[in-house]
Amino acid sequence: MREVDLAVVGAGPAGLTAAIEGAKRGYSTVVLDMNPRPGGQLIKQIHKFFGSREHRAGTRGIEIADTLFYEAASAGVEVIVEAEVYAIHDSTLEVVVQTFAEDSLILPSEEATTSRSRPLSIAARRIVLATGGAENALSFAGWTLPGVMGAGAAQTMINLWRVLPGERILMVGAGNVGLIVSYQLMQAGGEVVAVIEATPRIGGYGVHAAKIRRAGIPILTSHTIVSASGESRVERAVIAKVDASWEIVPGSEQELEVDTICIAVGLYPNARLASLAGCELHYFPGLGGWIPVHNSRMETTVSGIYVAGDLSGVEEASTALEEGRLAGICAAASLGKERAGDHDEIKAIEGRLLGLRSGPFCQHRQDAKQELIGIGEAQCPQQ
Amino acid sequence: MRVVHHPILGNLPEVQQVRIWVDGKEIAARKGEPIAAAIAAAGIKIHRHTTKREEPRGIFCGIGQCTDCVMVVNGVPNVRTCITPVTEGMTVETQHGAGRGGR
Ligand SMILES: Cc1cc2nc3c(=O)[nH]c(=O)nc-3n(C[C@H](O)[C@H](O)[C@H](O)COP(=O)(O)OP(=O)(O)OC[C@H]3O[C@@H](n4cnc5c(N)ncnc54)[C@H](O)[C@@H]3O)c2cc1C
Ligand code: FES
Numbered sequence: 135m136r137e138v139d140l141a142v143v144g145a146g147p148a149g150l151t152a153a154i155e156g157a158k159r160g161y162s163t164v165v166l167d168m169n170p171r172p173g174g175q176l177i178k179q180i181h182k183f184f185g186s187r188e189h190r191a192g193t194r195g196i197e198i199a200d201t202l203f204y205e206a207a208s209a210g211v212e213v214i215v216e217a218e219v220y221a222i223h224d225s226t227l228e229v230v231v232q233t234f235a236e237d238s239l240i241l242p243s244e245e246a247t248t249s250r251s252r253p254l255s256i257a258a259r260r261i262v263l264a265t266g267g268a269e270n271a272l273s274f275a276g277w278t279l280p281g282v283m284g285a286g287a288a289q290t291m292i293n294l295w296r297v298l299p300g301e302r303i304l305m306v307g308a309g310n311v312g313l314i315v316s317y318q319l320m321q322a323g324g325e326v327v328a329v330i331e332a333t334p335r336i337g338g339y340g341v342h343a344a345k346i347r348r349a350g351i352p353i354l355t356s357h358t359i360v361s362a363s364g365e366s367r368v369e370r371a372v373i374a375k376v377d378a379s380w381e382i383v384p385g386s387e388q389e390l391e392v393d394t395i396c397i398a399v400g401l402y403p404n405a406r407l408a409s410l411a412g413c414e415l416h417y418f419p420g421l422g423g424w425i426p427v428h429n430s431r432m433e434t435t436v437s438g439i440y441v442a443g444d445l446s447g448v449e450e451a452s453t454a455l456e457e458g459r460l461a462g463i464c465a466a467a468s469l470g471k472e473r474a475g476d477h478d479e480i481k482a483i484e485g486r487l488l489g490l491r492s493g494p495f496c497q498h499r500q501d502a503k504q505e506l507i508g509i510g511e512a513q514c515p516q517q
Numbered sequence: 518m519r520v521v522h523h524p525i526l527g528n529l530p531e532v533q534q535v536r537i538w539v540d541g542k543e544i545a546a547r548k549g550e551p552i553a554a555a556i557a558a559a560g561i562k563i564h565r566h567t568t569k570r571e572e573p574r575g576i577f578c579g580i581g582q583c584t585d586c587v588m589v590v591n592g593v594p595n596v597r598t599c600i601t602p603v604t605e606g607m608t609v610e611t612q613h614g615a616g617r618g619g620r
Binding site: 168169170180194216218232233234235268269271278279280281282283284286287288290291292293295296297298299301321322323366367404 | 518519520521522523524525526529549550551553554557558562563564572573574575576577578579580581582583590591599600601602604607
């Protein structure tokens with residue numbers, strides 16, 4: 135069994151920053167990610183980020199991911215990809231490393247074509263879970279047909295792998311993700327037929343909506359998807375208007391010829407592993423769903439297990455970077471070597487998080503986080 | 518369809534080609550890409566058929582979370598094709614049910 139001081143699950147912005155803080159303080163640190171490329175959601179973001187300069191606004195997500203990965207590697211963090219953590223018990227992470235690659239560092243080459251997985255157990259003195267979020271599904275007639283996919287899946291396909299999953303696309307959801315991905319699908323050569331939104335208002339930022347409108351794509355508010363149909367794959371969709379009580383307005387149905395339907399109706403925290411590890415969860419609709427209860431040091435109800443990023447409330451890359459840092463510093467400090475500057479750094483991070491969670495769009499997140507931390511302070515282990 | 522020209526990402530960079538076999542048909546893939554990307558580029562949308570009703574399924578999440586995209590790879594069933602990179606000579610088959618014993 136391998137032994138490390140700090141094990142981090144997830145190589146997104148939260149996981150990488152947490153790991154950097156651990157390694158910078160001289161602790162042996164390993165990051166595990168089930169995807170073949172580190173960076174989490176950032177690796178598919180080719181738009182310039184909003185926010186402040188401090189949070190690398192104006193930089194494309196994919197560039198932030200590369201910088202973070204480089205920073206982590208130079209700090210001495212070991213990042214293992216294609217490594218899925220499937221259980222945590224008694225401070226031990228159970229990992230399965232899966233690959234078919236002959237030149238993989240993990241599998242001896244003679245095994246590579248026949249065997250694809252190798253178990254790995256890692257005993258860690260501290261664990262940071264940064265497993266991110268996953269896209270919500272939406273059920274309607276035909277929603278399981280090939281061609282119905284998460285907007286994030288389509289985004290990964292076009293921006294990371296450079297494959298257009300379909301040619302005529304219906305986007306369901308006009309939040310930032312729906313708007314940004316619609317625009318990026320066009321940049322990749324796809325035709326977005328319409329963006330529909332069940333509420334009467336566009337949820338995403340005005341700048342993103344304006345770009346879509348300028349391209350001549352209709353954004354239909356108070357519209358929902360009724361069905362998808364086709365022979366073994368999506369060939370058409372039926373949409374309709376909804377009234378104030380979310381009922382379909384009879385006679386308002388429209389048929390659209392599309393081969394792809396992208397669902398952008400929010401993300402939920404990917405809390406499965408945290409739950410398996412015994413962390414207590416609490417339901418916060420404003421933060422995406424079930425969230426591991428944590429205190430102000432990001433420690434959960436299981437002593438030694440910390441959380442950060444979208445897992446501890448679906449927010450943004452900027453908050454994930456800050457929370458990751460916070461979790462990393464606190465986890466490292468609890469190992470014994472509290473550094474002189476730690477206290478000030480924690481205060482500074484808390485200040486920046488407060489800033490990121492203020493304003494009309496974000497205040498509800500601050501309120502929910504405050505309530506979550508309140509529960510955490512009472513339930514989580516004391517320092 | 519490959520995204521060859523892109524206003525922000527530029528032209529598709531040249532990479533080493535890898536050959537994979539999908540249900541017996543040869544497909545050219547790009548080294549490093551996941552199986553799901555290679556078969557989507559070849560126009561294939563169905564990855565598997567469900568156990569009871571044999572309904573078709575394709576990719577849904579693209580990041581290894583939902584298992585809708587599993588196929589039989591080099592004889593191994595239930596491989597998530599969206600997070601498994603291609604390798605030279607790999608065989609990929611549409612999965613039926615749990616993928617064992619042909620059903
Ligand atoms: C379309 C879109 C646009 C966005 N635009 C912006 C923006 O402009 N500005 C902004 O600030 N934010 C933006 N965001 C949000 C931002 O990308 C996320 O909030 C951020 O990536 C969350 O970081 P994270 O580290 O918590 O999780 P993620 O980035 O989701 O990373 C989690 C990682 O954990 C891994 N993982 C999960 N479970 C396991 C397991 N069991 N074992 C091993 N590995 C595991 C996953 O593979 C993944 O790599 C956008 C998001 C989307 C979808
Ligand atoms: S598409 Fe969800 S696991 Fe592959």
